[in-house]
Amino acid sequence: MSILIALIPALAWGSTGIVTSKMGGTAAQGTLGMTFGALLFGLATMFFYVLPTAGSDFAFNGRIWVVGFVSGLFWAVGTAGQFVGFKKLGVSVGNPLSTAGQIATNAIMAAAVLGEWTTGRMWLFGSIAIVAVIVGAVFTALPDSKSSVAEVNPAHDFRGGLIAVIISTLGYMMYFVFPNLLAKVGYISAATKAAPHDTGLYYMTSIVGPQSIGQVLGAFIIVIFFMKEGKTMFQAATWRNIVTGLVWALGNVFMFISAANPNVGQAVATTLSQMGIIVGTFGGIYILGEKKTSRQMVFIVIGAILVVIGGIMISVLKSL
Template structure:
């Protein structure tokens, strides 16, 4: 891998890793965050369309790309809501585990991945490790009577919304189209989905300064997503994806050390161990 290829590959990991940290520093509600994502992501999508002039899409690919962006909003809204319930350092490992779990199962059932029995055995072993790693990051010390209820609520939110990420990830495999061609329709889907979410949940968010401040985070998301497309071309999908997994380490440790989400020593050790297992399991799924 060239130095330039490595730099491009690290942009998604850094961008997606710092997103939750900046959102928490800005404050506001989950609706403010989602509107910011929609505004910022669309800005990047329009710039890419004007500068790169990607090839056109079929009507089916265009529609699926747009809808996948709207589904991403469901997954991201659940993740952002969970920040306020259980914190960034717990949300990110659990959310990552659920995303990898869902996309792996969809890959097997819908797209015929892991075709051999060996692949299936090691694949479902990797899934088991993902679940175990996420479980370790969520363990809490005894005696904290108010935390288990919060944890259960946070996990429930993530479990019921992660399907949005699954569909978003599956669409590129469903259509025969270049990633750049799909980029603007997906970002427009994110914008429309975010506007609908705000319209039903919190209409005053359209005027809130936090929504426009969060647009900067949306720009970071858009740049990171764009960099992943180029990284996959430069470094191959396998290596590009593996390096993106660094984002869960960055966001989780950032939640602990930057956002000051305190953890007892034993819980901190289990969080570190869970992170290692999640990353190793995600790497396993790539080589199947």
């Protein structure tokens, strides 16, 4: 059951690139609209679950608010970079690159910083898994030398899109790791992190409310000062992308619940959450109509299989 819950974010997050493309608008409008949806979900989680279930000691805990708020700022960086990457690379290319980066960096952080890989065997197979994920992502993003991507995507810019995905990966890495990192260094007490019954459920759901506020503030700063789209940020496309935010927020809650579960852990939770590469990659091709040649499709299938195999290997490391 724990693994099934950990797979819910894969379905939700794998769909976000498709949903935001359907909702339309610029990368800035997609980012801001998504945060509005996340804010609605986050506040609902706080007032209708955390407060009545865990109590005010969790819902209004100052330290939890700091962790959640800063985590939300990191998320805003990750999401803005990802949407820019989607616009410049296409969802079917940007999604697997972003996914692979998140799997690799979060697995490394969880292993090296959070200490979740405790044996030489775990490090060996974990490293092989990360290589498989990276190679798979490269395969899914291979261009076709005989066709021009610009013909179907005038905004195509591989170099700019790749830089955006790298920035996005770093932002998402800190967003994922920050709550457990602050608990590891003692800023959040062991008792607070473990409640109730050593599941971590109260801590991780309490983060969601303040996290959504950090997401909105971070999105405003990025849209106004970096993307320079302050004049267009309240147009219709922004409001449509609230739907994207609600879809994403559903996955967010279950990802943090899984990361806090000692039977799952950070490395496994974040890895399984990124299995949405299947939804994102093939959804971009078959739902959004992103054109691929037969040669590219062969590499995409091989690449997706490698990413999934790498993800599964990371998810079973604790049994080694």
